[in-house]
Amino acid sequence: MDNSISCASCHVLNEGGDDNSIVATGIDGKQGDINTPTVLNSVFNFRQFWDGRAKSLEEQALGPIENPIEMASDFDILVKKLKETEYKELFEKVFEDGITKKNIANAIAEHEKTLITPNSPFDKYLKGDETAITKEQKEGYDLFKNKGCIACHNGVNVGGNLYSKFGVMEDAKITNLGRYNLTKKEKDKHYFKVPTLRNIEHTAPYFHDGRTYSLHAAVKIMALYQVGRPMSEKEVDLIVGFLKSLSGELAKKGSK
Ligand code: HEC
Ligand code: HEC
Known part of the structure; x- marks a missing residue:
């Protein structure tokens, strides 16, 4: 050391x-x-x-x-x-x-445990502040639910509470075997913890292999590999807009 x-x-x-x-x-x-x-x-x-x-x-x-x-x-x-x-x-x-x-x-x-980021616009919205997110972000949230993103990215961390295969609908072209490395069970190949989407606009590049710096591209990858349905550019933009409402405030106290 x-x-x-x-x-x-x-x-x-x-x-x-x-x-x-x-x-x-x-x-x-x-x-x-x-x-x-x-x-x-x-x-x-x-x-x-x-x-x-x-x-x-x-x-x-x-x-x-x-x-x-x-x-x-x-x-x-x-x-x-x-x-x-x-x-x-x-x-x-x-x-x-x-x-x-x-x-x-x-x-x-x-x-x-102190490194949490409360008070994101989306949290404020959920607590009843209708004006905390924009009309477009609400549309993005609806898409996030309707397109099935929420099946995996849910709960307090909008993720972080289950494992899923990367490439459910289509081969995601990955080399890392994920949970299989740990369990050696065939069914765990390419399974990873579903990551949190909080503060996602600040955590590029995305995925366990950092394959893209673009949040737009990341959402398109998810639509294709996880949901199995391509989305229009407009829909992707709306979801990206919603994801940006998940950025919260870092308490000063945990600054180092
Ligand atoms: C050299 C870079 C590096 C250093 C130094 C480092 N980390 Fe990490 N950290 C990583 C990587 C890479 C991963 C993911 C590893 C994996 O999943 O196999 C990770 C994962 C984590 C996670 C899990 C997060 C999650 O969502 O799964 C936590 C918590 C964490 N680190 C805390 C720490 C703490 C505390 C220290 C200091 C004692 C530390 N890290 C030092 C690179 C680093
Ligand atoms: C079947 C489960 C599942 C569904 C459905 C799903 N995801 Fe994911 N998502 C994952 C997994 C697993 C990863 C991590 C993959 C990896 O890097 O190995 C991930 C990663 C991501 C990432 C990158 C996070 C990071 O920190 O690198 C974003 C952004 C994302 N998903 C958004 C979405 C959006 C938007 C949708 C809906 C279009 C969606 N996801 C649908 C399971 C899912």
Whole structure:
């Protein structure tokens, strides 16, 4: 570990909680093989990671620290290092046993729980403020429901609560086997966690392989591969307009 990489190197909080790159770049410029999802609102996901391999934020947090490509650290070293900083006292205030691997994961997870983005125009609309979104955005929301997007992207995170195959209706031309890597079950091939659509306008490029920077193109891909019905340009634009109403406010307190 060389202190060059922090969580915020890849999850830039005031830019959508991701890194705006096709795949993540970790220690010594090493390239990962998957797109960085946003950390914002990750507390609302039923599992963490594209393939859902972490059941909780605590479990997730242990991943990148020891990942040889991402941060390439080691908890024995990390605990020792942190004990030489102001964190020693801060941890001792909160945890009886001070700085430990478990407590580090716990502290990171607690911090992540504050990284939510309430008060998006769409949330305000749902709470009864009819003027919070435009007429076109309402039309986009209707299309989002009528075209079946909502079958997968639903709940508080407009996603994040089930797995689905990428390429239900048509082969999505992907190399990553998704959940199959974990379960080795044929039926899990190309299955991924349905991502949240909150703050989606700020989290390009899209999909686990970062195949496009255009939200317009992403919606067209979904129409074709997931819904199996091409949409008119006008319909795609209306849905994109609706998706932009899902951008919320990041609490100041979680700014680093
Ligand atoms: C080198 C870039 C990089 C660093 C550093 C990094 N992450 Fe990530 N993060 C990623 C990538 C890439 C994924 C997706 C990996 C996958 O799904 O296989 C991810 C996934 C996540 C997720 C799951 C989100 C979801 O929707 O599934 C959370 C939460 C997260 N990271 C938090 C953290 C925390 C906390 C740290 C610091 C301890 C951290 N990350 C450090 C790149 C990074
Ligand atoms: C059958 C389930 C399903 C349906 C229906 C569906 N999606 Fe998706 N959506 C997914 C999955 C799974 C992914 C992630 C695919 C991947 O990257 O591997 C995704 C990804 C996305 C993304 C990119 C998110 C990101 O962070 O990269 C957008 C945008 C999106 N969907 C919008 C839509 C829209 C708009 C519709 C309706 C036209 C729709 N989806 C219909 C399952 C679905």
